[in-house]
Amino acid sequence: MQVMGDYYSAIQLRHDQWTTLREVTEALASARKPKREAALVTNVRALFDLLGPIETYWAFPGVQAFEQIRRQFEHGNYADVAFSVQRICRALSTGAYRRRHVPLDRDSADADEHEDEVIQPPEARALAKPYFEVLVVDNVNEHQERWLHSNFKKMRRPEDPFHYETVVVPSLQDALIGILFNYNIQAIVVRPGLKFDSKMEMSLLTRYLDWAGGTEGIEAVRSLDHGPALCRLVANVRPELDAYLVTDRSVEEIAGHDLGICRRVFYNQEDFMELHLNILRGVQARYKTPFFTALVEYSKQPTGVFHAMPISRGKSVSRSHWIQDMGAFYGSNIFLAETSATSGGLDSLLEPHGPIKQAQEQASRAFGSKQTFFATNGTSTCNKIVVQALVRPGDIVLVDRDCHKSHHYGLVLAGAQVVYLDSYPLNEYSMYGAVPLREVKHMLLHLKAQGKLDRVRMLLLTNCTFDGIVYNVERVMEECLAIKPDLIFLWDEAWFAFARFSPLYRQRTAMNAANVLRERLRSDAHARAWEEQQKQLKDASEEEWLNTRLLPPPDARVRTYATQSTHKTLTSLRQGSMIHVNDQDFKGEVEVSFHEAYMTHTSTSPNYQIIASLDVGRRQVELEGFEFVHRQVEAAMAMRRAIMTHPRLSKYFRILTAADMIPSKHRESGLESYYDPERGWSDVWDSLVHDEFVLDPTRVTLAVGGTGWDGDTFKTQILMDKYGIQINKTSRNTVLFMTNIGTTRSSVAYLIEVLVEIATDLDELLDDASMMEKRGFEKRVSNLMHDLPPLPDFSRFHDAFRSAPETPEGDIRSAFFLSYEENNCDYLELDGSIKAAMESGQEVVSASFIIPYPPGFPILVPGQVVSQEILAFMRALDVSEIHGYRADLGLRVFTEEALKQQAKANQARLKLNAARHKIF
Template sequence: MQENNLTETSYTALGFYHKISQLRADTWNELKRDLGILTRLKEESRVKNLIKAVDIKLTRLEIIEDYHAFPSKEDFRHLWTLFNRGEYALLDKVVKRLVRTLISESYRRRHVDLSETDAGAEDMEALDALNQLRRGHPASNSSAQPYFELLIVDNLSNQEEDVVREAFHNMRRSEDSFVYDVVTVKSFEDALIAVLVNPNIQACLIRYEFPYKSKYNLSALRNYLEGLSENELEHHSEAERSILLSSMIHELRPEIDQFLVTSGDVEATASRDIKHFNRIFYRETDYIEQHHTILRAIYSRYRTPFFDALREYSKKPTGVFHAMPISRGKSVTRSHWAGHMIDFYGINIFLAETSATSGGLDSLLQPFGPIKKAQEYAARAFGARSSFFVTNGTSTANKIVVQALIKPRDIVLIDRDCHKSHHYGMVLAGAHVSYLDSYPLDDYSMYGAVPLHEIKKTLLSYKRTGQLHKVKMLLLTNCTFDGIVYNVRRVMEECLAIKPDLVFLWDEAWFAFAGFNPTYRPRTAMNSARTLRDRYRSESYREEYAAWKAEFDKLDPEDDATWLNQRLMPDPDEVRIRTYATHSTHKTLTSLRQGSMIHVWDQDFRQKVEASFHEAYMTHTSTSPNYQIVASLDVGRMQAEMEGFELVHAQVETALSLREQLYTHPLLQKYFRVLKNSDMVPEAYRESGVESYYDPVTGWNKMEEAWARDEFVVDPSRVTIAIGNTGVDGDTFKNEYLMNKYGIQINKTSRNTVLFMTNIGTTRGSIAYLLDVLIKLAKEFENRLEDSSRPERKIIENQVHSLNHDLPPLPDFSRFHDAFRPNPDTTQGDIRCAYFLSYDEENTEYLRFDNGKLQAQMRDGRDVVSASFVIPYPPGFPVLVPGQVISEEILYFLKALDVTEIHGYRPELGLVVFTEEALINPAAG
């Protein structure tokens, strides 16, 4: 076996765990290619070079495979033996078989012995590969036992590792619900590397004593091991080291079931804080008990209570004497005309249709059985105290939360460019709305997010005017459609220092997947809520707060700079963590359309909110919810717990691959510029100084640093491309070029950008197709420019200049008209009053701005006030809301838009505005 001496570049490549699975697959394929050439070559100099290349690749792969069950360490010893003997033809044969096994994933279904060289074994691998192609993906084979890997942390010799692995293999039975293999590592660091690079690990058994340091110096752990040292851990007891490792594994992969095997005082260990261990075993405990305990823990996550109940219901013979003729498929199976519906959907979807809540199917409005259990499992998966399923989208989820928490005249701070459901929610609740402006990205016709300085400044203004007690909620979008992600923990912490009982609603419609990746998770609402609660309960925080408060009290509390120019800390005796998040599960995880969830981490939920929440839930939830959506939410949760880490990992990988090609391909760079971190997050909000996650020399090695420190970061799975150099606007590029020509669908554009989003279903093949399309389009634009006449070239140049330079500044929120401002000293407005005032046609009129009529009224000194929401698509945020004074900047922006879809605006009539008479006494109206 060779020494594992890699260059620093190799360490960097291995260290960035987001790219590890692609590196693994590509290296195996390159090794197979090299060996194939090597067995045919005769030229001695080239043979030497290839042998060296094979040596390097085997060395790299041995490091990666150290953390996977297949190929095993024994398999790798066999590979090295063949290599050292110079048996390259046989090595080529074994590697080809190994690669087929990895591609087909047949190791998940049966034991693969690479030392076998008979034709039957090869035929089996070829058949597995063929079946994999026929199925499309092995996961679609639902009849197979799901496969996972058990991580054992123990400082074992090679021989002892083989004995332990064999012992667990012998426990497996055909009647087991799952099949698993064993990965053994020898150290604290190796355990953390394993859970980062091997998504198959679902359970971890920490045994006996183990050292801290890995034999590899992989940079992937740099951010996760901050504050720890080998010397410090050497003085920890076995139990202390195991508990610390367990805690860190939980932070990285909270879904992993953990077990402790101790040779010490098991009773004393059990009395410690071991909350992340499912169970403790004494060293004499036999393998049978460990085996069944591990399988039972896996099953508790694999269960889908409601989906299972629905499947059972579909098998029962029933007589249907209630609503829904389609129930049990009766209205279509008996039809002479509608039978093609069954041909398309299959019978099961109809057998599972019912409006009855009996038969174990439960009621979504008042769950007591499998739906209740499914929602409890969802809370566990997403780190919430409570979770609720919503079957008509996150628009409804947002309105439920707002109505449950907000009373008429409560003040809500809200980012103005949030989803329209929030604005309508403010109308329904009767909230007094204080809009917050996000920083603008004028060059790309999009907004970023709301700076913390802006939020703190607004809260302080209410404090100064004695109205802070009326401020109930801060409502922000995390992450934004364009991928801007807040430092959620810091926002909550500093706001709570000003108002300790502030409620937070984080719209995470596009961020449901984030809880299943260790880099993303700390910037989610639920994780931040739990982390802050634990922090404020600790003695160390009390000491830190006391020292901070002593220094803070020396400053002038009446000076806003005292609050704005330093990091604030809340009083642990006053602070209450009250956090809500809404997820569009169907947008970024597996669910049927309109499947969404509400997650709650509110210390005051039971005392103050539960009753009003359930009333709001009843108000907005159908009494005939779609059970197929509920079942898909249940399955989506299970999938996220069982393989969310793997799927999100692959999602990020594919996005990074797309970005890398766009960063480096000369022709693509000419017409398509990927917006980097520095393009979308101004320098003032990038404490790390990281401008791009990617460097052509060192690769992807800066993302973790930015995500750990910066106020805002960019989600790399959202790839925004500036297309101004094409001379084609975003809407035209989306429809005429991507969709009509190549069938590529995207959601969002701005005037000069298009957004490509990867998700857990995106494959490397999808990325390859997209790159192929973009290269074809780039060539088309290149040919168009070369073939154009001078006048035509001038037209193209003008279009390019217009898209790159003639972009209207994004308007800030102007102000509410005084008629809708409850307090002249602060900015909030009564949006509900303005909204319903417009219902009486006598209170409104239409003014056109394309002919200058509206501008003339403004020049004459009139405050022209919008009577409706005006929402252009794209960008999709309200430019005007009811009660808002129309400004010159807003009109300039509307005139510069080249989109045809503007909700609330009728070109033939103009903007609907309030008459001057209606504004005299709007409350009377």
């Protein structure tokens, strides 16, 4: 049975093979013809062989129950086997095994077998004890394994807040496979006697060892050290878990070991009750939601409201004769929890000292930061807070030009001298990729050569981009710090909050990279490597610096910030966002200015429901983020395979692969596509470790130009209006499907059905079309897929807004506010006066941000010179929205007189600064 090649995930394989086993055993139980029965028996045996290795990592149905069913099958009890398999499938699909014991034999009644957890009311589900599983690692025989299971079960008490089952595996490799395969595992107990090697030979399972970063070097560890080594490995791949080490070695022997996530070590004892209580306490620490709990308790208190907010306690709604529909729609709790009070068990977002402070500290732990701050008005505001807190007027900031517009506005407010970096273009799809590291290094070295490196304050990049291009964050930071050891990094991870909770993604997140670098810079090995590289680079040319993977000096300062739209990719109400800080100089240099910036941009009346949702969203990802992100990736991969292998869809649609979206020079691994219809699935681990850029698997970009519709039309008139499918991002000839932690396999199936229906309709339309209609269709397709205008690079700032001609930084703030005076501005038409002005030699300078949707980033900023390439691109745009551009008037530009006056003022300011520099 060759089924493994069809699956990206062993979890998905397990689900589907249990379903297949149910269907086949039911057919076997009712088979009447010997030939038919023999074929079914062969099929069932193959399914048991396939599921056997997988089931060793799950508590339900459990190895013993699974082997009992297999024995029943070998003895010919087909009806009993079919009955047991049917109950297992139902319990797995409904989640019933999480709430109660599920009997598998035909003589045991199961009154709740038709209960489905998903359709239960939230109130009923909230009352149930949460379920998890504990992985016990111990090389024991079958009798000892039953003894372990029994002793853990004896520890259960009615007052326990959770209940769990145990899974026993014998080896270090099995433990790593288990925690990466079984999302129910929340704790791991490492007992003495574990071995290293797994007996499993199933490629889909053993591939998980690569996701753990491999086990290089572990083979050389003495067998006595396998326990501590396992705790360290678990910390690398699922840091949210709790580990407990049981050892028969002395305190002195083990005290010097790095024990990773180990919460407690038990010595020479079989105190199962103490271990049981510690396991519950560890999960409780992650389950705790300080602010959400405080808000729930507040809503239960009788209060008299004599302050703002008539809607508090729902009084203005319940007393109304005209807005009862609002109360009916939202329910009472949202109004009972609505208040502007910061006392009564609540807290102030601006000066947190109680449950909000505790909630932020727990979020910091979950996301791997040193400090985390909540925001209730989106990541746009988070970006402005960070920029204002760190950037002073005149500081040089390097920023990718196609970043979110909030960064551009934040840089205006801060008075930064902006150096725009160009991402590599994808002209055939009218989108940009990301900024190559070589481009960043070149600019830093250029500024250094001009004596301006001391003014460079920050590098601001988007990770990952809207289209799914992910940086090698660690490499970018270490090489930039080699040139500018105190450079601050702001990573806009608005679309990447989920990445922390997958070992595939985590290594490419800002907080993880910062923690890795901080540890590496402290090591003697790094100091020696840096000293050796400095000898090699002595008197080296810029080209040699660009071609070398640079190492930062040991005294470099790791200063990293990440802003995340929690509401975009995790569970949170809209506008719920977080700022994560990992800055070695935060307390000494930034804390006061950060507080002031936070006060500047944060409302004094923050929405408590948003704060509570951030608190609960953090709880969710610490306890089930690994599962949900894994399923998210599964959904996207299933979508890729379904579209790429469907013969009708390939006529009109194409999934853009990593090779389409990332030039080969940035893909050192050589990976071209996550799935190939002929070769199957690719192993992505090497790409994630080594490549400069990778493509986020959860984003699926579909080229739709083959349908004759542009991306915006396909999105609005076809997907949304006709089929109710909502998407956000389009380009001239593509649409972007983003999976998230709420995406289901049913959603993917519906999308595939819709695309097949669209393709079928196009087939019928073209089949009945006249020759002229077919030519018209072919012309539209050609215009969308081939005749595309090249994406323009950033031209330059006008000299009136520059400090010197040798370097490209520009004073975007002066340009922005210069346009406030109407007399300084004029309007020029794209196909008329602007063309004449440029042909006459006049420098046309934009007075506004010009942002077409799509692609959604500024193609012109205040103070930027309009180039012929930008003008050609604007003429070719056929989108419905161009923010900052008025079709009735034209492009808003500075007058020549305004530019002359600004140039004089700029020169005077530069002379004054130079004089001050001489004095000091």
